[in-house]
Amino acid sequence: MSGTPVIGVLALQGDVREHVAALAAAGAQAVPVRRTQELDAVDALVIPGGESTTMSRLADVFELREPIDKRIAGGMPVYGSCAGMIMLATEVLDGRPDQRGFDGISMTVRRNAFGRQVDSFEAPVAINGIAGEPFHAVFIRAPWVERVGEGVEVLGQVTDGPSAGRIVAVRQGNLLATSFHPELTGDVRLHRYFVDLVRAAA
């Protein structure tokens, strides 16, 4: 890709603005996506943090489910944070019975997994492939990954405390997901990593 990649942020619900700002700071042109025509115009998509049950319902209301699944099947890069990670999981534990994600990463996630201990917390998390200090990872009623399928690369795990060893960042081909919210901390390395992925995929 020669020009600036155009990256959509799924704008059904959640912290859309924060992702738009982080993507812009990481060198992309970021646009909210709520309609299929807007989806057609982007090179890649970010699914923000928020509430996956609501996002699942709105994906149907806005008739975006099938178009997004089609783009994913066609190789469109997608990055999901927190609720976005849940929306990218092929299997969800502790979900609402009617909630459904996209045809995304071959993994099982547990919703509100850390929430049994505390609602939100922060921890250092090192990400494979991203140089420098570990991320100051912010978890808010976050999921963790309980199982990954073939072809899924584990990029980050919690290192200390009662949740040590829990998987919180994964990648499968052009699909990327984190349990935490880099869009909230002003550290744009993960968004830059995604922008690089989008350029490489083009």
Ligand SMILES: NC(=O)CC[C@H](N)C(=O)O
């Ligand atoms: N911060 C978040 O995105 C929380 C995710 C939320 N608990 C869900 O299940 O969708």
